Amino acid sequence: MTVVDTLIHARWIIPVEPESVTYEHHTLVVDNGRIVDLLPTELAKQQYRGTTTENLENHALLPGLINSHTHAAMTLMRGIADDLHLMDWLENHIWPLEQKWVNEAFVKDGSDLAIAEMIRGGTTCFNDMYFFPEITAAQANHHGIRACVGLIVTDLPTVWAENCEAYIEKGLAVHDRLRHHPLISTPFAPHAPYTVSDEPLQKIKTLADELELPIHIHVHETLHEIEQQQEKTGQRPLQRLYDLGLIDPSFIAVHMTQLTDDEIARFAESGAHIVHCPESNLKLASGFCPVAKCIAAGINVALGTDGAASNNDLDMFGEMRTAALLGKAIAGDPSAIPAMTALRMATINGAKALGLENEIGSLSIGKAADVIAVDLSHLETQPVYCPVSQIVYAASRQQVTDVWVAGKRLLKQRHLTTINDDELRLKVAEWRQRLAG
Numbered sequence: 001m002t003v004v005d006t007l008i009h010a011r012w013i014i015p016v017e018p019e020s021v022t023y024e025h026h027t028l029v030v031d032n033g034r035i036v037d038l039l040p041t042e043l044a045k046q047q048y049r050g051t052t053t054e055n056l057e058n059h060a061l062l063p064g065l066i067n068s069h070t071h072a073a074m075t076l077m078r079g080i081a082d083d084l085h086l087m088d089w090l091e092n093h094i095w096p097l098e099q100k101w102v103n104e105a106f107v108k109d110g111s112d113l114a115i116a117e118m119i120r121g122g123t124t125c126f127n128d129m130y131f132f133p134e135i136t137a138a139q140a141n142h143h144g145i146r147a148c149v150g151l152i153v154t155d156l157p158t159v160w161a162e163n164c165e166a167y168i169e170k171g172l173a174v175h176d177r178l179r180h181h182p183l184i185s186t187p188f189a190p191h192a193p194y195t196v197s198d199e200p201l202q203k204i205k206t207l208a209d210e211l212e213l214p215i216h217i218h219v220h221e222t223l224h225e226i227e228q229q230q231e232k233t234g235q236r237p238l239q240r241l242y243d244l245g246l247i248d249p250s251f252i253a254v255h256m257t258q259l260t261d262d263e264i265a266r267f268a269e270s271g272a273h274i275v276h277c278p279e280s281n282l283k284l285a286s287g288f289c290p291v292a293k294c295i296a297a298g299i300n301v302a303l304g305t306d307g308a309a310s311n312n313d314l315d316m317f318g319e320m321r322t323a324a325l326l327g328k329a330i331a332g333d334p335s336a337i338p339a340m341t342a343l344r345m346a347t348i349n350g351a352k353a354l355g356l357e358n359e360i361g362s363l364s365i366g367k368a369a370d371v372i373a374v375d376l377s378h379l380e381t382q383p384v385y386c387p388v389s390q391i392v393y394a395a396s397r398q399q400v401t402d403v404w405v406a407g408k409r410l411l412k413q414r415h416l417t418t419i420n421d422d423e424l425r426l427k428v429a430e431w432r433q434r435l436a437g
């Protein structure tokens with residue numbers, strides 16, 4: 001008998017890799033924060049004894065979901081300005097509110113609200129882009145969730161930094177402090193081609209290569225953005241990013257709703273990644289990322305919610321379903337984006353985009369134990385012919401009962417173990433009072 005930290009006996013285990021495999025009546029064996037075995041429950045009971053043992057008789061175990069693009073702190077602006085065009089929404093609502101209110105306390109409380117929502121919805125890793133990244137990192141660390149906190153850069157002065165040089169300098173200091181952190185990484189996060197000029201983009205590329213960091217940026221979010229840039233520079237933004245040498249396997253392009261067939265082919269060759277944010281794109285009527293075409297061309301497509309100010313939730317279950325349904329509609333083909341593909345976009349593809357595929361994204365022996373349990377006994381997900389189908393097309397995030405990150409339990413039978421809901425609710429109510437003015 002080998003003694004280990006945790007044994008999770010489950011009705012179904014969907015490891016995501018190998019693809020299209022679902023194990024029944026299997027056990028995930030976790031020790032020192034890692035998955036050390038995955039085997040039939042009968043055998044596990046003979047070979048292992050767990051300090052903690054979970055019997056999840058109605059549940060599917062999956063790798064924790066990876067939200068590959070969000071702005072966690074913006075959750076405090078959920079529902080404050082809806083039903084507007086992107087530039088109107090940004091220039092007349094979000095940016096002025098940010099100028100007035102964003103500070104350390106805003107980012108701390110907003111990150112807490114986002115982290116609570118994400119854990120309760122089965123997200124175990126998020127790729128963030130916002131001001132005061134060190135505060136978001138500190139809150140992620142405090143609550144035990146995995147995070148990539150983007151080192152944001154924009155030409156626009158904010159309370160976080162007054163110019164591009166200051167953004168880069170402050171970002172580097174954050175990177176330096178966190179570079180050996182087991183749960184936090186720090187990609188560069190220049191906001192968008194239309195908010196960051198050539199010089200800082202080149203500098204970011206040089207630094208990203210030196211430090212081996214990914215570059216995470218909004219690209220081709222709307223037609224308007226492209227027309228404006230073409231007028232200004234004569235080029236489509238993507239072409240400008242090629243000219244600046246940014247596009248390679250460490251490049252993460254968020255949105256990409258405006259793509260020609262040639263751009264798709266060239267992007268596929270580069271080995272760069274796309275993060276698809278279907279609900280934010282739908283809500284802002286930004287356009288449609290041709291996901292089926294991109295995947296067929298060989299591009300790794302991950303999934304993100306974007307911020308709660310433009311979604312308006314951080315629900316990766318909803319995002320998977322929307323990605324699958326919208327992908328079919330755009331391709332004019334119901335066989336496009338099958339359920340398993342949507343689940344891969346929310347797990348292993350996210351891990352690949354973030355350079356974390358050796359650590360997370362599947363329930364594979366040796367990887368970190370970032371695991372979620374989904375109770376499929378609810379009437380809304382009965383009967384279960386195919387657990388992956390239920391998870392993508394029928395389940396809600398409220399069916400996530402338990403969440404572990406690196407073996408640590410962050411959600412226990414729907415209760416957050418590292419966040420006090422009542423205190424958080426009070427803090428958020430105070431912000432609501434201030435922002436509503």
Ligand SMILES: [Zn+2]
Pocket residue numbers: 069070071218254306307
């Ligand atoms: Zn965004």
